[in-house]
Amino acid sequence: AQKVTQAQTEISVVEKEDVTLDCVYETRDTTYYLFWYKQPPSGELVFLIRRNSFDEQNEISGRYSWNFQKSTSSFNFTITASQVVDSAVYFCALSEAQNTGKLIFGQGTTLQVKP
């Protein structure tokens, strides 16, 4: 069965600190896709990144970076120099490889960035 685990329920940091959000997944598929979404206090879901199982290169987008390691089934998300606007719930998700586009979400990590 496919599963996504975000063991960190809540994280609190002070502005400008770096923070890493952990995501561990389980799947039997050899082809799969991993996602990160941000849910700010306003409630909408904001797509951050998609990564397929064949691309293990780390990715950086501004203050955001992602570390994908198939050996440990992890897809961790790091925010460098955090800002108050980064305060949100962050979800990691896994997509099946059966062409349905269904997403399996982790439980979410609530990040609070204090000024």
Next chain:
Amino acid sequence: NAGVTQTPKFRVLKTGQSMTLLCAQDMNHEYMYWYRQDPGMGLRLIHYSVGEGTTAKGEVPDGYNVSRLKKQNFLLGLESAAPSQTSVYFCAAGPSGLPNTEAFFGQGTRLTVV
């Protein structure tokens, strides 16, 4: 370009009442999904559709029905609401079933069943 629009945004129901949530997309996407979000559980798939006239069950389909009579609309129905259906509901639409395409989410519907 509105993307995915959910109606209504908020609703309070009494136990046993029925209602329909509407999801409308203007992106001509084939695939549409209904998820529910509960505290500490992330989002879970209720039902989905891979094209007009088709529907399929997701992870938590009990107590819900769906219809996709028109490509742009995906309706989620609660025939007899229960307090356990208190949740935030999200609709999403994607251009195809290929896993390498992102789904576009609506803004959510907060439903409270009392």
